[in-house]
Amino acid sequence: MNKPSIYGLTLDQLTAWLQEHGHTKFRANQVWEWLYRKRVTSFAEMADVNKECTQLLADHFVIETLEEHLKQESSDGTIKFLFRLQDGNLIETVLMSHKFGLSVCVTTQVGCNIGCSFCASGLLAKSRDLSSGEIVGQIMKVQRHLDQTKQGERVSHIVVMGIGEPFDNYDNMANFIRTVKDHKGLAIGPRHITVSTSGLAEKIYEFADSDLQVNLAISLHAPNNELRTRIMKINRAIPIEKLMKAIDYYLEKTNRRITLEYILLKDVNDRREHAVELAELIGDRRDLANVNLIPYNPVDEHSQYQRSEQESVRAFYDTLKKQGISCSVRMEHGADIDAACGQLRSKQIRAAT
Numbered sequence: 001m002n003k004p005s006i007y008g009l010t011l012d013q014l015t016a017w018l019q020e021h022g023h024t025k026f027r028a029n030q031v032w033e034w035l036y037r038k039r040v041t042s043f044a045e046m047a048d049v050n051k052e053c054t055q056l057l058a059d060h061f062v063i064e065t066l067e068e069h070l071k072q073e074s075s076d077g078t079i080k081f082l083f084r085l086q087d088g089n090l091i092e093t094v095l096m097s098h099k100f101g102l103s104v105c106v107t108t109q110v111g112c113n114i115g116c117s118f119c120a121s122g123l124l125a126k127s128r129d130l131s132s133g134e135i136v137g138q139i140m141k142v143q144r145h146l147d148q149t150k151q152g153e154r155v156s157h158i159v160v161m162g163i164g165e166p167f168d169n170y171d172n173m174a175n176f177i178r179t180v181k182d183h184k185g186l187a188i189g190p191r192h193i194t195v196s197t198s199g200l201a202e203k204i205y206e207f208a209d210s211d212l213q214v215n216l217a218i219s220l221h222a223p224n225n226e227l228r229t230r231i232m233k234i235n236r237a238i239p240i241e242k243l244m245k246a247i248d249y250y251l252e253k254t255n256r257r258i259t260l261e262y263i264l265l266k267d268v269n270d271r272r273e274h275a276v277e278l279a280e281l282i283g284d285r286r287d288l289a290n291v292n293l294i295p296y297n298p299v300d301e302h303s304q305y306q307r308s309e310q311e312s313v314r315a316f317y318d319t320l321k322k323q324g325i326s327c328s329v330r331m332e333h334g335a336d337i338d339a340a341c342g343q344l345r346s347k348q349i350r351a352a353t
């Protein structure tokens with residue numbers, strides 16, 4: 001049987017595990033530093049940790065479980081990595097370069113069961129959740145790539161927006177966040193981490209009550225139930241009213257701003273009247289909400305959807321602004337590679353089958 005990755009343990013869990021096996025908290029801190037500051041790939045490299053401890057760790061864990069299968073680089077600096085997991089499954093991770101730093105978009109599941117009608121990943125049903133070690137492993141792979149190619153540069157932001165519904169893999173997603181935030185390790189600031197959900201209301205309450213304290217984005221994509229159900233079948237089970245109630249709880253509990261993601265699909269949800277309806281839906285929440293407009297990246301799998309005209313994007317944006325809604329248009333990354341989420345993975349899987 002494959003050994004699990006040690007990246008799956010938070011610092012508290014690693015400390016408890018080592019203490020149970022006769023080692024000290026000090027030792028756990030040393031190991032943590034070797035993992036996340038010096039970023040070694042084998043326990044034997046942990047020079048100041050005694051042999052007994054490194055052997056114990058090597059008997060129970062591995063460090064890396066991801067193998068690079070493919071890498072696509074865009075002229076704008078975006079890099080798409082396709083990683084192979086120990087069981088042979090492929091997952092996608094994206095590194096993006098911005099003025100404010102380097103962000104990584106991570107995957108949380110192999111496939112996805114939410115089935116958004118515009119998404120290349122939604123066609124490949126979920127086969128399993130990723131462990132937190134596999135999610136942390138994506139950041140470590142990308143960080144090591146930076147260590148080798150751009151010394152001194154570090155992953156500064158994380159978006160949990162890759163393939164999968166993070167709230168459908170809640171505990172592993174939460175441990176992943178605890179690990180990457182830890183100030184003795186990667187120390188990625190909580191304000192630089194965003195988790196995106198398709199709107200699993202129950203988990204929004206749990207997230208609001210948790211110690212995680214990172215940003216939340218909601219994939220809204222439509223201003224009314226009829227349209228949202230057409231685009232995202234999850235809306236049948238969790239309609240907009242239920243979602244907005246959970247959002248209200250989150251806003252009141254955390255007082256943090258929330259992002260509402262809105263993918264613009266030509267002649268489907270991109271008309272001026274949709275923008276007006278969206279502004280009405282946001283209503284009093286406008287002080288704590290930002291709408292992120294995302295021009296659609298067409299994929300072969302969903303030929304029924306096209307990209308909105310630029311004038312429609314502009315008109316939608318202007319209409320929201322006029323209604324006092326804060327909004328932005330997402331910059332496109334990696335337009336010259338397989339830019340849409342899950343596109344590279346689904347192409348590879350199709351080619352292999």
Ligand code: SF4
Pocket residue numbers: 112113114115116119120121122162163164165198
């Ligand atoms: S958009 Fe996200 S939640 Fe929806 S099917 Fe794709 S991966 Fe799943």
